[in-house]
Amino acid sequence: MTGKPKLYYFDGRGKMESIRWLLAAAGIEFEEEFLETREQYEKLLQDGALLFQQVPMVEINGMKMVQTRAILSYIAAKYNLYGKDLKERALIDMYVEGTTDLMGMIMQLPFQPPEAQEKNLALIIERAATRYFPVYEKVLKDHGQEFLVGSRFSWADVHLFEAILMAEECKPDILSSFPQLQAFKGRISNIPTVKKFLQPGSQRKPPADDKLIAKVKKIFNI
Structure with a gap:
C-alpha cells in the first residue's frame, strides 16, 4: 500500500x-x-x-x-520521533511505558461496572498524582530542556501530553501541584501539528x- x-x-x-x-x-x-x-x-x-x-x-x-x-x-x-541514539531511545521507551500504564487504567474505566468506577477513578487520580506525574515533573526539572528526552520533540512528549489530557478529564486540576508539567503542556499544545489535532x-x-x-x-x- x-x-x-x-x-x-x-x-x-x-x-x-x-x-x-x-x-x-x-x-x-x-x-x-x-x-x-x-x-x-x-x-x-x-x-x-x-x-x-x-x-x-x-x-x-x-x-x-x-x-x-x-x-x-x-x-x-x-x-524521527525516537531519539538520536540508543540511550535516548531507551529513555523514550521507559517514559512511554509509564504513560501507557496510566492511560490503560483510564481507558478501561468506562467499560467497568458502575459500582467499580468510583473506586477506580479515585485510584487513577491517586496513581497519577503520586506515582506517574512526579516522575515526569522531576525529569523535566532535572533535564532542563523543553522536552523529556534530548533537545527535540519525541514520541515520549506526544504520549505524555495525551496522558495529561486524559488525566485532566478525570480531575481538571490534576496538574495544580506540577508546575513543570503545566509549562510542558503549554509548550506541546503550541507545536503546530499538535495544535491542529x-x-x-x-x-x-x-x-x-x-x-x-x-x-x-x-x-x-x-
Whole structure:
C-alpha cells in the first residue's frame, strides 16, 4: 500500500488513539476504516489481516501492522520521533511505558461496572498524582530542556501530553501541584501539528459514551 496510512478500529479512542496522536504530531495525514459491525471484524479475521486476531491494525508502507507498541515504535522511528541514539531511545521507551500504564487504567474505566468506577477513578487520580506525574515533573526539572528526552520533540512528549489530557478529564486540576508539567503542556499544545489535532473537526476522538461502549461490546463479543 502506498499513500496515506489506513487505520482499522472502531470510531473511538481505545488503543488506536495514541497511534492517531503520533501520526498527527508527525504531520502525517491518515485514513480510517471504522468497524461498525461484528461482520466487519470477522471479515478481517477471515482475510488473515489480524495476525493475533486483534485490532488496532494499520496499513502503512505495504505492511498490515498489528500490536499497538510495534505500530507506535515504527511510526516514531520512521518520522524521527525516537531519539538520536540508543540511550535516548531507551529513555523514550521507559517514559512511554509509564504513560501507557496510566492511560490503560483510564481507558478501561468506562467499560467497568458502575459500582467499580468510583473506586477506580479515585485510584487513577491517586496513581497519577503520586506515582506517574512526579516522575515526569522531576525529569523535566532535572533535564532542563523543553522536552523529556534530548533537545527535540519525541514520541515520549506526544504520549505524555495525551496522558495529561486524559488525566485532566478525570480531575481538571490534576496538574495544580506540577508546575513543570503545566509549562510542558503549554509548550506541546503550541507545536503546530499538535495544535491542529486539538482543533474541533480533527480525527481526535472524544471519551467513550454508553452508545460506543455498547457497540464495542457487540463487535468483540465482550
